[in-house]
Amino acid sequence: MHIIILLLVLTNVVASHSSISIIKTLPGFPGNLPFKLETGYIGVGDLDNEQLFYYFIESERSPEDDPLMLWLIGGPGCSALSALVYEIGPLSFNYKKSRDFPTFVLNPYSWTKVANIIFLDAPVGSGFSYAKSWQGFNMTDTISAAQTYSFLRKWLSNHPKFLKNQLYIAGDSYSGKIVPMIVQEISDGIDARIEPIMNLKGYVLGNPVTDDNKDKNSRIQFAYLKALITHEIYESAKTYCKGEYTNVDPNNGLCKLYLQNVTECTQNLDIANILEPGCSMYASPKPKLLTWDRSILMEQDFPDFLLSPAQPPASWCRVYNYYYSYEWANDKTVQRALGVREGTIKDWARCNQSILYTEDVPSSLYYHRNLIKRGYRVLIYSGDLDMAVPYVGTETWIKSLNLTVESGWQPWSVEGQVAGYWMQYAEGIYSLTYATGGGHTAPEYKPKECLAMISRWLALYPL
Template structure:
């Protein structure tokens, strides 16, 4: 059972009923009610509007998804809408995307105050950011039918997310027909292309659809189980994390296993691999782990940079902040006075009872490439969970034609990563970033999203191009 008691699922019924009735009868009025004025611990002014609240996706069972919209800093009416999804399955987009990655509001060490993220993706007026806790049971999202929490899966998540978007745009009609992009990371490597497919098919059947999907981008994404497995083991071995013997056994025993239900023999050899690696953050293999007592395994896999110093215990701060009644009130989170509901970063119950998860997204990629969507895949190259080698294997399996070959791209005169452009897909790596690229390398991630939205490649700098010949000559001289 999740740490959240399921009393948590039952909100103050009168408040919820009133809210849903108002939303159904007058969506524009509900938009105004969703506007967030000030957040607890916010000792700075913001130059953008933001909104938070619920959108019902199933009236019969009472499923409602929580969203948080932060408009672009400059001229939001002319900027695209970018949806961000975290994975898990069962992890909150508020916990990760908003509070420690690409969102404007990040939580300080005291768990009570915020600071403004200068590298937020809504900064510079680049995009309007929409964070969604999906499916029900994740973050603040809930259902009045308890069994819904135990019946999540890929198919229903995509269907509910589509329903959310259609209903949300009724509340925010200014986004009808606006350029729309979907982004996400990790298990959102399933969510993002599946929701994209649902939208593409919905739009074909509904000419007047308000969703103008232009493309999607996923980072360190679960794409293909086989490729992800063999790429992970290769990365672990090549990075010196595991022994030759364990590497060979992993490939022999686990390469064809499902991520959700591996055979016992695979579980046993995987445990040996973790023992060999030691107490490291597998999501970012070169950064420190959180050593605070009482933190769950997930919490020990994250780190954060606050005021020029690393803080590997960021999620502990978010747990304090988003469980605050004052914060929940400011974000229009309704809950009864007698509930013991606890906000979670990730829901063990959602993950444990997950119903369906295809072993590969490769067929979806082919379908969506042929539909003309702009598709980018990026990868932090110090992530051990879904490493660059896994993504290389997945992209190679698509058998796409190369347009621009592999080359370095630069930030502030330094190599920031590598990239290759294919017919229908762009692949970008981010040097020194772990599983959460916007957390580990925020400036480079901002450059990445700017290039994605503009549809321009991560080209090498002019200075690097000019010096290419001389650098090559120096290398040859050194080798001789």
């Protein structure tokens, strides 16, 4: 009797540790999925209090030979489903035929053509990830990185056949801070011989937040280089603000005056891609904000504030595409199909604006510098039309690493058309490839080009 009770207890412990579902069909997609999709939860933290939800899609080419990629999205607080259906996953919403309920088409430019990808809802509060107690929802950069490392260790223990695959940690936007921290954790774990030993080869960052203040400060220079403001406005702002545009001295009247000019010139643009329509998600127009302080910069980062939006308006704007994910992911039939635990979340949001998150690491530059001696391969790409995390700020911190230029600035092309520009740095066996093209984030705007980019880079070819 005691043995039976013990076995039941152990079974419950294992169940709380992780759960796995193999998904063969999904609402909105006709027939069986033509790729292998697995979803599940893995518990992390004390007593597995935090339950991280993931989508795993095997490579459509050769799961045994292709790299394994852990993909994190930004926010913090955005769902991995957003990356899966809007950026690099094998499914896209069928915007032309989704009338009564969102339907899918296959994405011919999915990165699962060349890699096995784990799309992770992290940190807790993102997507379908949840905590068993309210304390678990209090997140920081440091806790998020540590829990993601714990997740990956447990996931690989549950999937030992992927231990031999080359491993890359990847992500975009705010995960530009978190990914280098996770890579550091993995590297330290390898040195300490912590099981399972991971075959880590490098990391990939798209449109990456690196130093929040410096990234946002670079928006003024970006605006000038893109002819959004005049030379006089740029030089005056630079002179009177002394290069500090996000934490402005309230008594510096001249600085505030020129930043007001900048705001008037840029506030109606789509910050994710300055050439696309700027759209409001609100029923009535918001009042014009004529300051260039931190609040206006933060408010533009994620325009889709509404948790349960109505049908998208007739006139097109890219942010209206996000309506489909709200309708689909909040459907109970969909959640049952995905293996989502009933009652664990109230409303799914593409980006959870109410997440309890403290940014305790102001810059990830320290981790980039520290990882150079590890000899990893690094790919960093920026959207050259992205004003949220401008390429000029990214270029500046890459140059501060003082690496040797191995291949100079040059165009890279897809089907005979220039897709962007790239260069390569090196330091011993460490290499860093930097590329440009698209908006925020690049694969959403340039899917074909970004698949070519990652395919070439993973195959060790020049872009």
